[in-house]
Amino acid sequence: MGEQTSRRRFLECMGWAGTGLVWTVSGGATGAAVLGAAEAAPRGKAVVTPFSFVQVSDSHIGFAKDPNPDARATFREAVAKIKAMPDKPAFILHTGDVSQLSKPAEFDDADQILKQAGVPVFHVPGEHDMLDEGQGKAFLDRYGKGTLGDGWRSFDHNGVHFVGLVNVKDLKAGGMGHLGEAQLAWLKKDLAGLAASTPLVVYTHIPLWTIYADWGWGTDDSAQALGLMKRFGSVTVLNGHIHQIIQKTEGNITFQTARSTAFPQPGPGQGPAPGPLKVPAGRLRDVLGIRSLTVQPGAHPLALADNSLA
């Protein structure tokens, strides 16, 4: 065990280069971080068995400006990459901003493209998915089956507990992302019965850690949510929103923000505003991508691969 612990290494940020954060995975799976094996629990003692899943984010169907004249085309390429994976993923998590303007045709096209992957998709909304007259009703009508409240949900797969959180509803002037009391109360109940050894995967749109407050890149009341997760031995938080890969580890929680399939954004505070980052056409696909994650029993952090569309 001591040897395992000493071998435990975490992801390390390596510094800025160009438009995104370059980072490397060191050590990979450690087998040392699953705690609380002796705890008794009414549920959640399921045995973890291997599987993989995919995260896609910020498809922004309908976006057609510099640097990407056709976000549908790049989303199609992303889904083709998923379809071509040698090991079929169990499902896809879409971490929000499916659409650019919440238009029915944008959601329709996104669905048609995603369907090609041939696996189930679980959605959480981004702020661009809340722009219909009903302020999110269109999204919820379409993707909300089996969810609670504003679209949050949890489910279990092969011994891993997945939690989809909504942090783009009813945002307040001057604030950042927001979970709200009702969702936090639900989360507390949802996690209460789980053994601490249960691996958690939390997926949401806006980062749950504050990457850059001046641009709203954080969630105001995330501390309460993260507090509920601290006791777990393996927590992976996946999000989108900022269209670039940034990673951070805090105790047993790893935070992973993902690329968009539509356009990149500047690094935190790099430039006057977080608008679409203009890159030459030949470089666009280098900075768009999808993410695959592999679950192995006793492995934390999850093995993760970010694949560009190039």
Add this chain to the structure above:
Amino acid sequence: MSHTYLRGGLAVAAFTLALNAAAAAPVAETAKVTIGNFTFGPAALVVRPGTTVTWLNGDDIPHTVVAADKKAFRSKVLDSGDSFSFTFAQPGTYPYFCSIHPHMTGKVVVKAS
């Protein structure tokens, strides 16, 4: 005949009066806020009651204009080049934000000068 003439003359006089009244009334004022680089410019705007403020989205990303109390006014989503107008009848301070990017804030101060 004279009766008819008189009536016609009155009608002309009334029309002229109406024109004069319209010219004498204060012209409805307008003001503009431009959205660019995820900011409202100017961030604070002072106008007189009755002013119609128009926000123009000059950014390459959609924005909204929503009163901080979420009641006084709320635009639909403004894509690039879209605009939204609201007439401020009552004096007061009206803070607002972009509901998509809530770190974007501004205010309209309405006061009789």
